[in-house]
Amino acid sequence: MDLYREEILEHWRNPQNFGEMKKPDVVVEQVNPLCGDRVIFFFKIKKGKIEDVKFTGSGCAISVASSSILSEAIKGKSVKAIERITGQDVLVLIGGDIAPARLKCVFLPLEAVRKLTGR
Amino acid sequence: MIDVSKIREDFPILKRRINGKQLAYLDNAATSQKPKQVIEAISNFYKTSNANVHRGIHTLSVEATELMENARRKVADFVGVKDSAEIIFVRNATEAVNLVAYSWGRNNIGRGDEIVLTVAEHHSNFVVWQQLALENGAVLKIVPLRQAQGLRPIHENGEVDLVAFKNALTKKTKLVAFFHVSNVLGIINNANRLSSIVHREAPKAKILIDGAQAVPHMPVDIDSIGCDFYVFTGHKMLGPTGIGVLWAKRELLEEMPPFLFGGEMISKVVLEKSSWNELPWKFEAGTPDIAGAIGLGAAVDYLSKIGMENVRKHEIKLTEHAIKKLSEIPDVTIYGPLDAKVRGGVVAFNVGPAHAHDVASILDSEGVAIRSGHHCAQPLMEFLQIESAARASFYIYNTEEEVDRLVEGIGKVKKVFKI
Numbered sequence: 001m002d003l004y005r006e007e008i009l010e011h012w013r014n015p016q017n018f019g020e021m022k023k024p025d026v027v028v029e030q031v032n033p034l035c036g037d038r039v040i041f042f043f044k045i046k047k048g049k050i051e052d053v054k055f056t057g058s059g060c061a062i063s064v065a066s067s068s069i070l071s072e073a074i075k076g077k078s079v080k081a082i083e084r085i086t087g088q089d090v091l092v093l094i095g096g097d098i099a100p101a102r103l104k105c106v107f108l109p110l111e112a113v114r115k116l117t118g119r
Numbered sequence: 120m121i122d123v124s125k126i127r128e129d130f131p132i133l134k135r136r137i138n139g140k141q142l143a144y145l146d147n148a149a150t151s152q153k154p155k156q157v158i159e160a161i162s163n164f165y166k167t168s169n170a171n172v173h174r175g176i177h178t179l180s181v182e183a184t185e186l187m188e189n190a191r192r193k194v195a196d197f198v199g200v201k202d203s204a205e206i207i208f209v210r211n212a213t214e215a216v217n218l219v220a221y222s223w224g225r226n227n228i229g230r231g232d233e234i235v236l237t238v239a240e241h242h243s244n245f246v247v248w249q250q251l252a253l254e255n256g257a258v259l260k261i262v263p264l265r266q267a268q269g270l271r272p273i274h275e276n277g278e279v280d281l282v283a284f285k286n287a288l289t290k291k292t293k294l295v296a297f298f299h300v301s302n303v304l305g306i307i308n309n310a311n312r313l314s315s316i317v318h319r320e321a322p323k324a325k326i327l328i329d330g331a332q333a334v335p336h337m338p339v340d341i342d343s344i345g346c347d348f349y350v351f352t353g354h355k356m357l358g359p360t361g362i363g364v365l366w367a368k369r370e371l372l373e374e375m376p377p378f379l380f381g382g383e384m385i386s387k388v389v390l391e392k393s394s395w396n397e398l399p400w401k402f403e404a405g406t407p408d409i410a411g412a413i414g415l416g417a418a419v420d421y422l423s424k425i426g427m428e429n430v431r432k433h434e435i436k437l438t439e440h441a442i443k444k445l446s447e448i449p450d451v452t453i454y455g456p457l458d459a460k461v462r463g464g465v466v467a468f469n470v471g472p473a474h475a476h477d478v479a480s481i482l483d484s485e486g487v488a489i490r491s492g493h494h495c496a497q498p499l500m501e502f503l504q505i506e507s508a509a510r511a512s513f514y515i516y517n518t519e520e521e522v523d524r525l526v527e528g529i530g531k532v533k534k535v536f537k538i
Contacts, residue, residue, distance in 0.1 A: 003480060004535045012536075035476060036493040036500070036507055058506045060474035061536070102480060 140486025190416030199340030304455030362411030
């Protein structure tokens with residue numbers, strides 16, 4: 001099944017930047033009330049740049065993989081650059097064939113990260 | 120026993136293919152499919168008898184009124200209610216609970232009064248009372264499930280803890296609300312027994328039972344339970360969406376103020392005041408879901424013909440088969456008691472560390488439809504210490520072969536996730 005490509009499963013098994021952060025500058029959280037999935041992102045920010053990012057939470061393989069991939073993509077980027085990330089960008093990063101019912105799972109981490117810029 | 124292959128012919132949707140595979144619909148606790156008898160009853164009403172009810176003198180209006188009131192009579196008979204004026208048509212079970220909370224609850228539950236619920240309630244029988252308690256300063260008391268005996272793990276909890284239930288009841292208890300059949304664990308509460316405990320320990324308390332998962336699946340005789348309110352919904356019992364039922368004792372309905380105001384529910388209106396129509400119409404403001412009620416009547420006819428004892432027997436057989444097969448798979452955790460005879464046809468489970476949504480996605484690719492998530496029962500999820508669960512739920516048209524396809528699908532989940 002295309003949804004569960006090996007790359008996604010690898011991120012599920014070994015999510016990147018997973019865990020809590022001591023003394024973060026900003027913490028954002030997003031919950032999907034429909035399924036109860038929850039993701040929390042921690043940021044260290046210096047001069048408008050994301051020096052470090054970590055995430056925790058609970059969710060399906062798709063949302064965990066999406067969080068992991070997104071955290072890799074934004075690490076070292078400017079906060080401004082995050083504003084420009086679109087849902088389409090995340091879909092490209094995730095790859096694969098995402099069924100409509102699972103789009104919410106893919107976008108949950110992006111919705112959380114967007115709270116960083118108040119967008 | 121029932122002839123499943125004959126029954127299946129009545130359900131056009133079961134012929135559908137999903138992702139190239141024959142549909143195996145195992146999400147009946149969410150909503151059931153509809154037989155052509157129900158679909159035709161609704162379309163025939165619109166084709167031949169459509170008019171507004173209780174208003175017109177003309178022939179169609181009289182016909183429509185008769186059809187709707189016949190449906191009410193059928194529903195009353197189906198659930199063992201003698202006085203069909205005690206059957207109030209609402210949109211769904213949630214609206215029925217809300218009607219009780221707004222009309223009876225807000226006039227009878229005040230500061231310091233106690234509301235007793237179980238931890239396994241569906242949100243519709245939980246949040247409604249939680250909000251009333253917050254608004255009126257009442258106290259919410261939550262009864263846990265009985266801890267399983269001996270070394271059995273927490274997820275095999277069998278039933279409502281009767282000692283805790285009894286201890287929760289006091290002189291201050293105004294309302295006790297509990298499920299008849301759990302939508303997650305499948306536990307069947309002994310409604311008569313719980314009601315008699317309430318009568319003994321808190322004689323003034325009223326009892327509300329959520330029968331959304333009971334009425335579609337087993338014989339229910341409301342008059343004999345000893346409760347005050349009983350709610351259920353049409354769409355889980357072969358009926359259309361948009362029609363549900365509140366049953367309450369006549370004397371309660373008579374003293375309760377209307378929930379919604381408007382047409383239909385009125386007896387006399389003058390500029391300064393109004394008086395209310397008789398039961399049940401006092402609680403059915405506005406044009407009701409006439410076609411929905413007629414559809415529900417047809418669903419009741421269909422189920423009565425099969426016989427609810429037979430429905431229950433068929434579901435026990437499927438549940439036994441499912442629990443046996445699922446128990447044989449390493450890493451599958453089944454929630455609730457393992458004896459099919461004491462539970463409804465609802466089997467919640469998890470597959471190793473895989474999230475329930477991923478399990479449901481992979482099963483969907485095999486044409487097997489199940490539910491995943493928290494099942495609108497987050498307090499229960501917390502009690503069980505899980506985030507979510509997958510859930511297969513059965514009905515009269517399901518077969519052991521479909522259960523086997525569920526099991527095969529779980530094999531695929533394990534393969535994909537290397538569990």
